[in-house]
Amino acid sequence: MSNGTLKIRRIAIDTYHENVAYMSRDCEIYRAEGFQALSKITISTNEHRVLAVLNVVDDISIVEPDELGLSEQAYKQLNVDEGTQVSVDYAEPPKSMDAVRRKINGERLSQQDFDNIAFDIAETRYSKMEMAAFLVATGQNNLDRDELLFLTRSMLKSGERMNWHESLVADKHCIGGIPGNRTSMLVVPIVAAHGMLIPKTSSRAITSPSGTADTMEMLAKVNLPPKHLHTIVRKERGCLAWGGTAKLAPVDDMLISVERPLGIDSQGQMVASILSKKLAAGSTHLLIDIPVGPTAKVRHMREALALRKLFEFVGDQLDVHLEVVITDGRQPIGRGIGPALEARDIMQVLENDPEAPPDLRQKALQLAGRVLEFDPDVRGGQGYAIARDILDSGRALAKMNAIIEAQGAKQIDLQPGDLCHEIRAESTGFITNIDNFQMAKIARIAGAPMDKKAGVNLLKKLGEPVVKGEPVYRIYAEFPSDFKFAKNLAAQNRGYMIGSDEQILKSFVAF
């Protein structure tokens, strides 16, 4: 209690992307309730400092009056031992919130404004409410192209930046929204087998049933320290790792943790998010995949074109060689949705298994072909044939196995979960529609990606004929409660439609 300090106590509560501190209502030094109304406090030792939301506690088995409890997140960030004496102070609202308020008032912000905002967010000075205010104020058409460039630059500056010391570092990225769309796990081995550098870092799923990192984790370790990553990439020319170990554009992750639950991502924010992340990862040549379809993120061709222009504008200013492909986003890609089921599809394609989903193979070859054409020695239009050659010859599989070996192979088990429910056709006809969003939701509720073996396996795809009673898809789960929720959800909305062959949804995208 000396000098007005409190003893740190670690509280085993995981408060998910928000620091929380716990103070006894009977704390003799500070007025817990007074602090609480002001919403945030600063906790400091001589060397460390962290901001947290304050919860007031009335149970001494959680915190004693002379202690300050910290949630796991806050404890890790403050990085001192339990029992360390800390002092507590009122946290001023972040200074850069003034700029957010100016933006709300319709002003145009400067590079310096965005730098200050990104810096304060990176320092965890923003609460989730404040981040939500920033996101709404800069959402939709509220940022012009230059402001979008400023924001991307600020987000890029907020973290570390990788340097691969080569003049051509390739990458590909899809804007998301299409379940099962795991083309990266095919593009990387094809491109790396060709000898081009493609150090792919991916995210885990946030609101989707699987991210590339989740699916790759079925086969190999993905949680690799940056140093180890460099060794693998130097040797194999490629990797498929989780991007979270290197601190790449951390502001992006923090904004995403607010944006996703709110469902308010705008085109501008998407461009800033993707480009800051990819440039931080050291890419020099970048292929962006924009799927278009009625249940995709981008629903109209005109919207896809506007988004393409934004990517091109910011990419050119930030000096990355960027190309955009607009692809067919009418339905999920492949059959599996969920880590194990998706990994099974991928391995079938690599192994040239006749059972392999043809649409996944086709799309991966298209994208790999475009990436290969970043190579000055590849003639325009020849990329696809080279990619197909690499895949058909087994060189892509050999490269994938080498990458798996280098990252740390796992005991491979791609069997789906034990609990299985079949959704059967209610009539005879053709599959005229598959709802990306509903399929992702069913797989998610069934347990993916936390339960690797949970998800959905599509047996019929768009345009295929079905006979009444034939299975259209299967739901897999491991936990009875998840299984029940997923079955209920599918009963409310099956996620597909059966009709006549003229009713089959046409693609907006020409091939």
Add this chain to the structure above:
Amino acid sequence: MSNGTLKIRRIAIDTYHENVAYMSRDCEIYRAEGFQALSKITISTNEHRVLAVLNVVDDISIVEPDELGLSEQAYKQLNVDEGTQVSVDYAEPPKSMDAVRRKINGERLSQQDFDNIAFDIAETRYSKMEMAAFLVATGQNNLDRDELLFLTRSMLKSGERMNWHESLVADKHCIGGIPGNRTSMLVVPIVAAHGMLIPKTSSRAITSPSGTADTMEMLAKVNLPPKHLHTIVRKERGCLAWGGTAKLAPVDDMLISVERPLGIDSQGQMVASILSKKLAAGSTHLLIDIPVGPTAKVRHMREALALRKLFEFVGDQLDVHLEVVITDGRQPIGRGIGPALEARDIMQVLENDPEAPPDLRQKALQLAGRVLEFDPDVRGGQGYAIARDILDSGRALAKMNAIIEAQGAKQIDLQPGDLCHEIRAESTGFITNIDNFQMAKIARIAGAPMDKKAGVNLLKKLGEPVVKGEPVYRIYAEFPSDFKFAKNLAAQNRGYMIGSDEQILKSFVAF
């Protein structure tokens, strides 16, 4: 563990305006981490249901794997005993968030949209992030006058509405921002002594150093059940109670808990907030006070006039007799800032003490005069003289004492805190400026309103001459840590300026 349910356990953690549930990471029925990423869960028994944010716990002394912990807020709201079996489900994002997203996209919302939003907020379906998104989307000039009317109506409908069964129910309300501005505690006894019904309910301070309810609490109980309130008002014609016991426009309180820390209140939101609250309290005749000054909420006369029109438009549509007065907001009113110090000022005015702050008396008489003129029997322009008569004759004091008695008198102790620090003039001249915002902040940091005796007492007001070394104001506190923070804050910015008499800030408002 039967039937996939968990046992409720009350966790003595106060999570302040947000429900939090605590689930063990080892919970055998539900996947705690999967739920967490989706940000909200529904907790239900057969009869009750509550939404909460989920925290994952790794300490069985907090929650066991077969338990679900609830923070104080959530426990109170679910309203079942400890040990009750509950089931947990994914919480769908509130449906009305679609309308919020449409508003973000620039659409105009309908009465039905606002009704749905207000209903979902009242049902605690909105997280703080979602409320922040709504507030930013509807902030500034983003609502037209009709939408503002819709919003006010929806907020009004979200809670109970008082009915006083009289044709003239008077009220006054200041838009806030001026420390020490406790005129209600003078207007109510004057108006009630005249015989007019004025059942005043007020808020407690949220980000200010005192609310009317906090200051009144120095003298009497303010936490009165609605039934008791009616008895008092029938007998005394007035009251000065805390508005939180009746569920008046609860959506307003919830939005305020997000708006204040963000510092983003717009004119539209202010109008909706005040009018929904006052109409829910049953007012038929309402006087609105808009102080104008460089450190007031409203800084320019043109802004005050625009705000007046908004109040008039919505007020007329909602059928309340509404008048607006624009007042001098250059500096705090009276001397004291903080509950005890303000109550002392009030009692001095009521007692006709020659030490009473003249500006507080003057402003209270002006406002009371305007309220009295709501009485059809009072001739236009005569209100002020009647108010002065009631005050000078001691009838206002007698009425105040009767109201105090009826609400439940407290042991009155208006002595300020033991820790006292004087801020002395650094030069000789005139007080040319006093910063409302900084003075409020110093009083707040000194401990007000939690510490009733903490605050600031102004010894010199705008325009008064000072000699170098003379005390300008005093800071009072009870806790050494608060005292130190407040002294530091005053050292950084004293909150007033001394200059020549020509530099004295002029009022924008003519009297």
